[in-house]
Amino acid sequence: MRKVVILGTGPAGLTAAIYLARADMKPLVIEGSQPGGQLTMTTEVDNYPGFVEGVMGPELMENMRKQAERFGAEFKTGWVNGVDLSSGPPYRLRVEGLGDILTQSLIISTGASAKFLNIPGEKENIGRGVSTCATCDGFFFKDKKIVVIGGGDTAMEEAHFLTKFGSEVRIVHRRNELRASKIMQNRAQQNKKITWSLNKTPIEIMANNKNEVTGLKIKDNGTGEEEIIETDGIFIAIGHLPSTGFLKGQLNTDETGYIIVKPGSTQTSVPGVFACGDVQDSKYRQAITAAGTGCMAALDAERYVEGSAVHDWSKGK
Structure with a gap:
């Protein structure tokens, strides 16, 4: 049983991992076929604060990952074939290569891909x-x-x-x-x-x-x-596609597939399930805004797990 699982390793997912790991939530981060997200396809990033001379996209993502690992975040590679959000928490994830994973809360930061x-x-x-x-x-x-x-x-x-x-x-x-x-x-x-x-x-x-x-x-x-x-x-500029097909309609999305969150938060239509980054943002699609919502999702998930009456599911209590 996990307190929180993060799907995706772009700026949003890695920021959430940093915050949750520092809070001793021991997050499990599942990375798919493109670790680091869209920034790994970018050369020089000139608009991320703190880098006067710019930074290479893959380098920025690698540093964020190392920072999360430093605080205790666990990374595993796998492909999420499906999720069951109907009877949780706990929520069940079916991950190719890893089997079934149960978690008290879930952060979805699977991003969106340019067409x-x-x-x-x-x-x-x-x-x-x-x-x-x-x-x-x-x-x-x-x-x-x-x-x-x-x-x-x-x-x-x-x-x-x-x-x-x-x-x-x-x-x-x-x-x-x-x-x-x-x-x-x-x-x-x-x-x-x-x-x-x-x-x-x-x-x-x-x-x-x-x-x-x-x-x-x-x-x-x-x-x-x-x-x-x-x-x-x-x-x-022919559009983007959010990576939400694996949800199979279990969360509220707009007509394109972007996850709808409660205004001012990252809470989705299912309690304990949060969304951050480009998977819920069709407007800004920037690394810095994705990182900001990753921070929000981490704080939302921590407050949900620590503040709600979460049973010790592993012992059936």
Whole structure:
């Protein structure tokens, strides 16, 4: 029987582990196929407080993990196939490679993954000119040509934000019509730095022998003609998917799958189950905000376990 189990090892999960370990809650942290979360796919992180010269994403995650281990957090690798939140606490986790685990409380910090185009030159150039986060990486493209791929509100918002840095920003969308709300479309259309390539399908990201992005190859959906847009940076803004499929509807989520939490807390629709980081945040999606909610989840879980009448389930009392 565990007092608390944490699912996920991004900034949220690791921050929760640090706080709970320092509180002598002996948290068990289960890491999946991508330990460290999305930051392990990032090169230099320049906007995390305390690092004047920036820090490499994998290094930041490794240091957070070591800090949690220093205070006694336990890490195990496994894949959560399912959870039973119907009759707890205790809650039962079915973890491939580890078997069943019972816990008095649960923190879900499984994150969200950016959707990709799955075209040549895309994933191998992440961090080398290809990004999924304008707020994170826009600063690196001062006075550069930028392409934003997408037609929804996120794409419009990121394109508008990137005009603060880039010399020009081109929006590429595979349809003639945008999915974005009218107010976001109007905002983008009124921005003189933004140009448009509609009804164009991205088919390849071009790079030179220095691993620098140089262009985006697109195909006109009407004529079939191909062309290359010269660019220094490509921002993919076609949405994110929260990692909540394993819950199978046992927690309240929005229509996309993001876990809904009680305002001002990390409490989900099931008592003793908490959510933090990008799995419950479709708006900010920053390492620092994820870490903040990880702290909140740790404090919420500690107060729940210590403050509620939790039985000694292992002895059947």
